[in-house]
Amino acid sequence: MTDTPIDRMTRATPRSVARRVRGLSDRAIAWLFVAPTIFLLLAINIFPLIWTVRLSFTNFAANRPGREVEWVGLRNYERILTSDGIWSNMQTTAHFLIWTITLQVVIGFTLAWLINRKFKGNDLLTTLIVLPMMLSPAVVGNFWTFLYQPQIGLFNYMVELLTGTPASSFSMLGAGGLAKWSIIIVDTWMWTPFVMLICLAGLRSIPDYIYEAAEVDRASKWRQFWTITVPMVLPFLMLAVLFRGIENFKMFDMVVLLTGGGPGNETLLASIDLKREAFEKWRTGYSSAYAIILFVTVFGLASIYVKALNKVKER
Known part of the structure; x- marks a missing residue:
């Protein structure tokens, strides 16, 4: 044996x-x-x-560990929830979330639908589309910072050709409402492939016999798309939205690499403001309360969204 x-x-x-x-x-x-x-x-x-x-219930400051820590109760939470600046940062974060998720879902689903229609060079095209997602945020941030430079940025010359605005006087990272759009463009470019892959998995999970039965019933391609494709891919699409929503709510690295958190408050997301309170102003107790409020916000919204996702799956 x-x-x-x-x-x-x-x-x-x-x-x-x-x-x-x-x-x-x-x-x-x-x-x-x-x-x-x-x-x-x-x-x-x-x-x-x-x-x-x-x-979060104290006035503790990490840069002064020897100072006596005072119990302040709910004062930190009260100051945060009544601050106009905090609500402005939350609105900026919501604007960033809505636009990035909308663009990534629309473009990602469209790419997945096109790639699912198998053709010559399909695998090569899929690999090329997925490449941005494989890069680190540091590489992506430096690469797009170069493209956005007023003097040598290739992106600016494209804008000059389209609008006639001199490239040397135009900056996507400057003021004028464009800095936040520069971040939205970069995040969409980097993470649309992620949404595409999830949607592609959903499309390829649909059995062929369902479409064959619809063709026997003489359903048009448009009707098949809205009655078969969209409902069956919807749970996958909602899952992608959940992942990207959580990640973009705590977006930090890309904003700092591209704009340094500026100019002004235009790109001051809640995560950037939290970092400033914690590691620049050293208001540790205050920033702890800030972090808890952001955590409860994300956790609450995600819980509600997951319940909606489960209901969609049960249909």
């Missing part, structure tokens, strides 16, 4: 341990292996959250 690795491991296990393991149920053994990972996740995620909640 062949001596397998499992047999050798069994012989190497101490008898006392072997007896205890034999007395455990399958569920107990499963928990025995899963428990260390769960404990680690709780330690990494739950403890910082509880500590942040505690700090």
